[in-house]
Amino acid sequence: MGIQIRDEQKTDLQAIENLTKQAFLNAEHSSHTEHFIVNRLRNHGQLMVSRVAVENGIIVGHVAISPVTISSGARGWYGLGPISVLPEKQGMGIGSLLIHAALERLKQFDAQGCVVLGDPNYYSRFGFQTYPELYLADVPPAYFQAIAFHEPIPRGEVVYQEAFNAID
Template sequence: MDIRPEKPNDVEAIRGITKSAFASAAHSSQTEPQIIDALRQAGALTISLVATEEDEVLGHVAFSPVTIDGEDKGWYGLGPVSVRPDQQRQGIGERLVRDGLSRLQNMGAMGCVVLGDPGYYQRFGFRTDDRLVFADAPTEYFMRLVFTEPLPSGQVRYHDGFNAS
C-alpha cells in the first residue's frame, strides 16, 4: 500500500469512499464529502492524502487550518478521515493519520486538533485539554496534539468549509 498526496483524478474516488465510510456513522451529518470539496475549492485543504493499492484508492485523510480565538496560530484540524468499508480495520486509517501528522510537523505546524473517538485518536498522542475549546462538542471528544510549545488556549474554529451542506 502506498500513501501519497491526492491527484485531480482521485477526487471522485475520495467522494465515494468518504460517503460510504460515513453512511452508517451515527455522529455524521452526511456532509463529509462536501466538506472536503469545499476545503479543496477554498484552497484550505492543506494536506490531502490517499492510501492506494495498485492505483485503487482505499482511504483518504484531510488536514486544514484552524483558528484559535480568531487567530492563525499554526494549528490544523484532522479530518475527515475515511477508509473504504470493505478495507476498514486493517490499519489504513492509522497509516494515513500518522503520515499526515508527520507531514504537518515537517511543514512547521504548531499542533493539530481532532473531533473524534478518544479510544482511536489517543494512540497518536491526542489528549483532551480544557485550554482548547470547540463549541457544541463534548469535551472528551475534542483533543489536541502539540508539536511545538507553547500550547495556545481559546476557542477553536474550523475552516468555513466545514459548514458545507
C-alpha cells in the same frame, strides 16, 4: 497489505468523493456531508494536507487536514479530518497509516499542532489528548483533542473552516 500513501492527484478527486460517501454512509455520528466538506476545503484552497491510501491501484482511504482559528490568536494550528476508509477495509490499520502520514506532512509545514474531533480512545493512540484550555464550542471536552508539535498548548476556542458547514 500493500498500501501506498501518497498526496492526492487531480485524477483522484472523484474517487475521493465516492470513498468519503461510502465511508460515512452508516457512520453513527455523521452528518453525511463529509464529501462536501472535503470538496469545499479543496475548492477554497484550505486543504493543506490531502493524502490517499492506495491498494492495487484503488484508493481505499483518504485524510484531510485544514487550518483552524484559535480565539487567542495562536497561529500554525490545523484540524485533522475527515478521515475516510472504505467500509470493507476499516479495522485494518489504513486509517492509522493515513493519520501518521498526515501528521508527518503537517510537521514539514512547521505547524504548531493539530486538533481532532472524534473518539478519544482512538485518537489518543496518536498522541492526541484533551486540554481544557483548548476547546470546541458545544462539544463534550473528551471528544475534542489536540497534539502539540511545539509547546505550549494555546488557550481558547477553536473554530474550523466555514467548509465544515457545507451541505452540498
